[in-house]
Amino acid sequence: MTTAAPARPRAGGPHRAPARWASRWPAWRAFLLLTLPMVAGLLLFKYVAIGWGLLLSFNDARGTISLGSWNGLDNYRRLLGDPAFTRSLVTILVFTLFIVPVTFALALGLAVLVNRLRGGRAIFRTTFFIPTAVSYVVGALVWKMSLFSGTPSGVANSLAYLLGYEDTIGWVATVDPPLYWIVLVTVRLWLQTGLYMILFLAGIQQIPAQLYEAARVDGAHTEWQLFRHITWPMLRNTSVAVTLLLIINAFQAFDEFYNILASNLSGLGSADGRTPLIYLFQTALGEQNYGAGSAGAFIVTALIVVFTLLQGRFAGFGRTGEEEGR
Amino acid sequence: MDRPLSRRGLLKGSVLFVAGAAVSACGGDPLAKTKTSPAAGNAKITLNHWYHEYGEEGTQQAALRYAADFTKANPDIAVKVSWIPGDYGTKWTAAVLTSDGPDVYEVNDVSPDMVKAEQVTPLDDVLGAEKSDFDAKVLAPYTWGGKVYAVPMVVDPMLVFYRTSLFQKAGVAVPTTFAEFAAAARTLTAGKQKGLFVGNDGIGDLGMLVPWSNGNLLVEDREIVYDDPKVVEALTALKGLHDSKVTLQGYSTDWWDPGALITGAAAMQWVGMWAVPGMTAELGDDFGAFPLPAFGPGGRQVVNMGGWVQVVNGKSAHLEAAKKYVRWLWVENTAAQTDWNLGYGFHIPPRTSAANAADKLRTGQAQKVMEAANTHGVKQPALWTPEVRQPYDDAVTAIVKKDADPAKTLAEAAKRSQDILDKVPTL
Numbered sequence: 001m002t003t004a005a006p007a008r009p010r011a012g013g014p015h016r017a018p019a020r021w022a023s024r025w026p027a028w029r030a031f032l033l034l035t036l037p038m039v040a041g042l043l044l045f046k047y048v049a050i051g052w053g054l055l056l057s058f059n060d061a062r063g064t065i066s067l068g069s070w071n072g073l074d075n076y077r078r079l080l081g082d083p084a085f086t087r088s089l090v091t092i093l094v095f096t097l098f099i100v101p102v103t104f105a106l107a108l109g110l111a112v113l114v115n116r117l118r119g120g121r122a123i124f125r126t127t128f129f130i131p132t133a134v135s136y137v138v139g140a141l142v143w144k145m146s147l148f149s150g151t152p153s154g155v156a157n158s159l160a161y162l163l164g165y166e167d168t169i170g171w172v173a174t175v176d177p178p179l180y181w182i183v184l185v186t187v188r189l190w191l192q193t194g195l196y197m198i199l200f201l202a203g204i205q206q207i208p209a210q211l212y213e214a215a216r217v218d219g220a221h222t223e224w225q226l227f228r229h230i231t232w233p234m235l236r237n238t239s240v241a242v243t244l245l246l247i248i249n250a251f252q253a254f255d256e257f258y259n260i261l262a263s264n265l266s267g268l269g270s271a272d273g274r275t276p277l278i279y280l281f282q283t284a285l286g287e288q289n290y291g292a293g294s295a296g297a298f299i300v301t302a303l304i305v306v307f308t309l310l311q312g313r314f315a316g317f318g319r320t321g322e323e324e325g326r
Numbered sequence: 327m328d329r330p331l332s333r334r335g336l337l338k339g340s341v342l343f344v345a346g347a348a349v350s351a352c353g354g355d356p357l358a359k360t361k362t363s364p365a366a367g368n369a370k371i372t373l374n375h376w377y378h379e380y381g382e383e384g385t386q387q388a389a390l391r392y393a394a395d396f397t398k399a400n401p402d403i404a405v406k407v408s409w410i411p412g413d414y415g416t417k418w419t420a421a422v423l424t425s426d427g428p429d430v431y432e433v434n435d436v437s438p439d440m441v442k443a444e445q446v447t448p449l450d451d452v453l454g455a456e457k458s459d460f461d462a463k464v465l466a467p468y469t470w471g472g473k474v475y476a477v478p479m480v481v482d483p484m485l486v487f488y489r490t491s492l493f494q495k496a497g498v499a500v501p502t503t504f505a506e507f508a509a510a511a512r513t514l515t516a517g518k519q520k521g522l523f524v525g526n527d528g529i530g531d532l533g534m535l536v537p538w539s540n541g542n543l544l545v546e547d548r549e550i551v552y553d554d555p556k557v558v559e560a561l562t563a564l565k566g567l568h569d570s571k572v573t574l575q576g577y578s579t580d581w582w583d584p585g586a587l588i589t590g591a592a593a594m595q596w597v598g599m600w601a602v603p604g605m606t607a608e609l610g611d612d613f614g615a616f617p618l619p620a621f622g623p624g625g626r627q628v629v630n631m632g633g634w635v636q637v638v639n640g641k642s643a644h645l646e647a648a649k650k651y652v653r654w655l656w657v658e659n660t661a662a663q664t665d666w667n668l669g670y671g672f673h674i675p676p677r678t679s680a681a682n683a684a685d686k687l688r689t690g691q692a693q694k695v696m697e698a699a700n701t702h703g704v705k706q707p708a709l710w711t712p713e714v715r716q717p718y719d720d721a722v723t724a725i726v727k728k729d730a731d732p733a734k735t736l737a738e739a740a741k742r743s744q745d746i747l748d749k750v751p752t753l
Contacts, residue, residue, distance in 0.1 A: 063443025065423050082742075084720060150526070150576020151591060152518045168518075170575025173528045176728045270527060271720040285416040287713045288439060 053294040061291035075295035084271060085296065088279045089303070095275070096250040096307070099188060103246055104239075106193050111200035112227065125201065129194040136191060136255035143187040144172060144260045172260055175272040180261065184273060187256050192249065196242050203238030204231060240315045244308060251304045254278060276300045371644045372404045373651055376421070376428040378414035378634075382670035392655055392662050399654070403647045422639055429642040430652060432634045436468045436475045437711050438751045444640030448473035452638075452653045459677045467708035468635060471753040476635035477656045478676035480667055483699035484531075484630040487587060487601065487615045488594040492519075496593075500614075504536065504563055504621045511572040514593035520574035523592035528568055528575040530596060531630065532618075533722035534715075536560040538704055539628045540621035544718065545707050550747060552718060553740035558732040560621055565726045587613070598632060599695050602672045606691075615695050617702040627702040633673070674699065709747060717742040 052065075057076070060069040079085045114124050131139070147155045150170035157168050171179050211230050220226050232239075254277040261273045276296060284293025377389055386409050393405035408428065410417050421427040422445045433440075440446050450473055453460065460478060468476035486507075493499070496514055501507040511521030524530035537544060537552065537560040544552040567573065574592045579585040584601035586592040588608045596618075605613050617627035636656050638648045655662055660680040667673040668686045674696065675681045687696050721739035724730035 062439045063423075063445055084716060144576070145578045148576065149578055150574065151578070154576070167571065170526075170528060173526060173575035174727075175723065270723040272723065281416075282712065282716075285419055287711065288419050288443075289713070 053297060056291055057295035057298055059291050061289070061294075063288045065290050071291070075292045076299070078292055079296050079299060084274070085276070085279055087271060088274045088276045089299075091273065092251055092253065092275050095184075095253060096247060099185060099250050100243065100246045102185075103189060103193055103196060104242060106189065107196035107242065108200050108235075108239075110193065110197045111204055112231070114197070115201060115204050125198070128197050131190050132192070132195040132198075134191060137259050139187050139191045140256040140259035143183055143256075148172060148183045175270070178272065180273055183260060184256060187260070188253075191256075192246075196246070199238055199242055200235065203235045207231065207234045236315075240312070243311055243315065247307050247311060248304055251300060251307070252277060254281070370402045371647050372406055373430060373642075373644055373648055374406050374408065374428040375651075376408045376410055376418060376431040378432065379409055379411040380671070384670045385666075388666060388669065392659070392666075395662075396651055396654055400650070403644075403651065405651060422641070425641065425643075427639055427641065429639050429644055429648040430636060431639065432479060432636050433476070434632070434634060435708070435711065436470070436635070436637060437708075438470060438753050441470050441475060441753055442751050446475040446637040447640040447642075447645065447649075448475060449477055449638060449649065449652065450474050452477060452649050453657060454653065456657050456677065459679050461676070461678060461703075463703060463705050464631060464633070464676060467705055470708075476637045477652055478633060478635045479656055479663075480634045481674040481676050481681075481699075482598045482600055482632040482634075483674065483695055483703060484596065484598040484632055485615050485617050485628075485695065485698060486594055487584070487597050487605065487613055489587060489590070489609070489612055490614050491612045492590070492593040493614075500616050501619045503619050504539065504560075504625075507619050508563065508567045508570070508572075511567065511594065512570055515572040519590055520592045521572040521594060522567075523574040523577065523581060523586045523595040525581040525596070526576050527723075528573045529564070529722060529726055530581050532564055532567075532596070533561070533719065533726070534706075534710075535596075535618050535628050535630060536564050536621065538626075539618050540625045543704070543707055545710050545714065545743075545747070548709065548747060548750075548752070550714075550740045550744040552743075553737045555733075557736060561722060561725050561732050561736075563621070564722075568726050584608075599692070599699075600671050600673060602692060602695070611690065613691065615691055615698065617698045626704075627698075628704050629699050629702045631699065631703040631705045633676070709750060711750070714743050714747050714750075717746075 055067055056065060058070060058072060059067050060071040060074065061067075110128055114121060114128070117124060148171035149155075149157070150168060150173060151157065152161070152168045154168075154171075156171055160169060169179065171183050174180065207230065211234070212226055215226055215230050220229060253275050257273055257275050257278055258281070261270070262278075277300070280293050280296040280300070283289050283296060375389075375393065377386075380386070386407075389407050389409070393407050397404050418428065418431050418433070422431075422443075436446055450457070453474060457465075457474070461481070464478050464481060465474055465476075468474055488500075492514060493510075496516075498510045498513050501510050514521035524532050534544065537557045540556045540560040542551060542554050542556045542560070544550070544557070574586055577586050577591060581596055582598060582601075584595065584597055584605050587595040587597070587601075588605060617629045620627050636652055638645065638652055642648050657677075660675070660677060660683075663675045663677060664680050664684055667675040667680075668684055672686075672692070674687065675684060681687060681696070686692060717739035718736075721730075721735045724735050725732045
C-alpha cells in the first residue's frame, strides 16, 4: 500500500515525531483502524475472560463469578479426585486415539481417490464436502432420531431386521456392549471427514506433476510407490496441520455427545460417553460451580496443549527442510 | 452519479456498518421474545419477569395479559415479560450473575448455594396468610432455615399412564407391586409394541423412583441413605426389568411427551399430568393412570410431584415491587392461577382451594390423578441436587446396564455423594 510512498514533508506543525514514523503514519493508521477492533475484541472477550477464568479456578465460586473466596487448589483437587471426571478424561483420550487416525486415514484415502478421478471430480468433492456444512446439532439429531432410532422403523434397526436380527436395538441406550459409540463415531466421521479431505486434496494438488514424472523415470512403477515416496512426504505439512486440528476438535467434543446422549430433563445423560466438556457444562452451568468449571477447563486445555506439543515433536511441525536435513 | 466508491467512502461505510451491527447486537438476546406490558407508559419501575418456554398454545399471551393487568392495578410498576426458549436452566443461571438479571423468574429447585448467593429472597411475607393454603409437602424443599424462598406456580404430578384397551386385550390388571408391574410390561411387549416407556435410556427416573417405592428416599436431610439393602433390592429388580427387554429405548420423543403411548409404541409410560389434554385429544378415554406400585410389602406407591416455582432475585433493585407483583399474581390472583394451570395445559393449581374449586380436575382421569397425587405424592428431597445425585445416577447405570455389583457400587457412590453433600452450606 502506502508503505513505499516517499515521505511527505510536513511543514512545521505540532508533530515532533521522527520523519520515518511520520512517513509511515498513514500505513499505521490504516493498520490500527483495521486491526484494532479485532484485537480489542480478542483481548476483551478472550484473553480477559481466560485470565478471569484462571483466577476463578482458584476460588470457591458457587453461584457467583466474582473473586474473593480463595481456596487454592481445592477445585483442581475436587475434579481430579472425582472418578466421574477422571473417567471422562479417559473417555476423551480413547475417543481421540480412535477418531483421529480413522478420520485421517479416511480423509486422505478419499482425497487420493477423488484426485485420481478422470471426470466428475467436482461432483464427488462436493458430495463428500457437503456434510461439513451441516451443523453438529442437526447431524446428531438425524442420527439419533432417524438412523439409529430405537424403534423398529429406525434405519439401523430395519437393516438389522433384514439381516435376520428380529429384536429392536436401542442403539443409543445400549452401553453393554457399547453400541452408542457406533452412533457417536459415525456421525462425527460423516460430519468432519469432508473438510479434512478438502485440505488433503488441496495439498495433493499443490504437488508438482514433474515430481511424479521424475519418480516414474526413476523406476517407481506402482501407485503405492508413488504415494509412498512422493505424495505422502509432500503432504507432510498438510498432515501435521490436519492432525493438529483433529486432536483439538476431538478433545473439545461436546455437541453430538450432548445432543445424542442427554436424555433427561435433569442431568446430562449417564456416565457412558460423558466427555470432559459435558461434565464441565454440568458443573458450571447446571450446578453453578463456576470455580470448579474453570479449573476443569484449564485441565482440558493443558491436556490439549500436551497432546499438541507431543504430536508436534513427533511429526515435526514448523521444522524447516534445512533442519530436517541435519 | 456514476462516481466510483472512494477508498475513504468504503472505509467510512464499513465502519458505520460494523458499528451499526455492533449496536444492534448489543440490544439484547435476539432470540428472547421480550415484550413490555402495553400499559407501561408512565411507570416508574420496570420489573423483568422470565419464563421458560411453555409448550402450550396461549401461555405466552396469558403471561403478558397477567403482566398488563398488574400494571393496570399498579400504574407505577411495569412488567417486562421475557419468554426464554431453549435451555432455560443455563440461561437464568448466567443471567442472575449480573446486575441485569431478571427480578422475577421461575425455577424447579432452590439450593442452599442459591440462597447464599442471593439469587433468591425469602418470600414468607409474599405467601402471607395464604401459606397454609399451599401443600406443605410442595413448599418443604424450598424452605431453608425456616424461610420459604419460592411460590409454587404449577404442580405437575408424574405417574404411570397406560392404554386401557391394550390392558384389556392382554388381560392385564393395574399392577399393585413392582413384580406385577414388570410382569405386565412383559405381557404387553409384542411385535412392535413395547410394554413400558420411562425414558430413552431405558431407565429414566425409575432409578430414583423404584427405591422410593421401596421406602428409601435416598437422602434424608443431610445424610445419604441409599447405601441400603432396600435400594439394592429395588435396583436388582430394575435390572431384571431392563434385561427382559420390555422397555422402549431410543424413541423419537422422550418420556415427557405422550407420543409413544399415543402411537402405541409403548403400552405404559411414565409421564406427567401435563400430557392429559394431548392424550384425550388423540385417544379419547382409552387411557388411564396409576402411581408407581409399592415395591412390595413395606413399600409405598409413588407419584412424583414436579413443577415450577416463582422466585424473586435477591439482588433485584426493585425487591418490594417484585414481591408485590409475585403476591398479586401467584398468591392473591387465584383466577390467574387457575387459568395458567388449566386454561392451556393441564397442571394442578398450587393453592389447594383453587385446585379443589377447579371443575376440570373433578372429572375423568384428571380426578383420579388428583386423588393419586394427594395420597401418594412424593416431593423430591431438596438436597437431592444434580451434583449430589450424579454418583448415584452413575451407579444406577453401572448396576442396571453393566452388571456391576449393586452393594459395592452403591457403597462407593454413597461415600462420594455424602462428601458432596457435606460441602453444601447449612442454612
